Amino acid sequence: MRWCRFQNGDQPSYGIIEGDNVIEVSGIPWGEHSRTSNSQPLESVKLLAPVIPPTFYAAGINFREHVTEMAHARGEEPSFPPAADVGYRANNALTGHGSPIIVPKDATEVFQYEGELVAVIGRQCKNVSEAEALDYVFGYTIGNDVSERTWQRGDRTLWRAKNTDTFKPMGPWIETEGVDPENCEVSISLNGRFVSSYNMSGTIFGVREFISRMSRYLTLVPGDMLWMGTDGAPENMKDGDVCDIAIEGIGTLSNPVQWEK
């Protein structure tokens, strides 16, 4: 099943996508809910980030080949994270499929996409094993961990490098069935030109390892989400570019880039 959030008049609503239509649902996807009689063509609705999480978790550096390539470029031996130490992103930055990534005037040209698988939690969990961790996932969606690299290197934290408004496009929807988070292909295109792809089998720590380790210290609740990190070396995005991130079994998240004048 595909769950989305969309602009329904002046309110956001959850919806289920069936064929070419969005059926408005009252209530919440991971709790009590019921279908309404409101159905709208998918192509006519403005999709929003499919969830605004209580806590927004992000894996950060999480691919073996990516770590190795970066280390070799610096003439060093790679050093892998010893544990699934999760990081954070911020809700203010979330935006939906089709909405523009708006770049502040003072950003530099080292402005890049990072295509990522996103796991959305469906049930409260604490102290879960790796074997049972995926049972607590409601479904999967796509995130673009947009990053301004000059700020990322120069600032004390990642706050504006990663969390400026609109720097976290997510969507187009949450797919609850048929996604294999440990073996699915992630493909990135710029302006319709394929630029790179990687498989989720290349993670250092997978969704189950993160959820299990996180849940030893903290309670995950429905609607929390975990962005899984990215592989490969991204290209820069320019004003007017359109960045598409496709994940096998989910769909394609597409966002135009719009530099502030």
Place this chain on the structure above:
Amino acid sequence: MRWCRFQNGDQPSYGIIEGDNVIEVSGIPWGEHSRTSNSQPLESVKLLAPVIPPTFYAAGINFREHVTEMAHARGEEPSFPPAADVGYRANNALTGHGSPIIVPKDATEVFQYEGELVAVIGRQCKNVSEAEALDYVFGYTIGNDVSERTWQRGDRTLWRAKNTDTFKPMGPWIETEGVDPENCEVSISLNGRFVSSYNMSGTIFGVREFISRMSRYLTLVPGDMLWMGTDGAPENMKDGDVCDIAIEGIGTLSNPVQWEK
């Protein structure tokens, strides 16, 4: 006016504190709301963290004397942050006045409080000047940025060092009047014994500098909050200790420490 959140049967409710009573309020403090006829003695209610923010901002290292002392202890010259680069904490860790700080079995004895002033945003803002920044603050409360220092040094991020469940006590309420965020005294006691105090005049960047700089890149929304960092060298907290943080014009946040057996 003092706003709180409290456990009202099986639901959380906002309330206004008048004298020794909590008046339940329907709606939200920074939007439409109305008083109800439900009044309960303050001493009989369980206070919750006074807000669950859309985004939880934290200043981190933000006091000149603190930076200087730490640098001198390492035999180095102090290096001050050049800009108000904000960081983050996580909502899962929030807990209210009076609730226990629960310490995982595998935590080390270097387990410490950090008493902090917290500013809660009341109105949406983007691109505000330092002169007008404080107009967007709804009120002030108290936070204890509880930290496990071994994890803080060893892990790749601050996730469990700072954000294990119950590591972010906050409250007891939000005070909307009479707090001077640039000149108020913060005092910390352990088991009723005064341990240290500092004044908010010692910040490197104040509330207005943070809000103004943050708002150049991101939209602050009602309920967002900013923890302002701490000064001084904290002591360790042991099983059974009670940590009190008092801020002039607000009140005292008090929480017992309970080590998991």
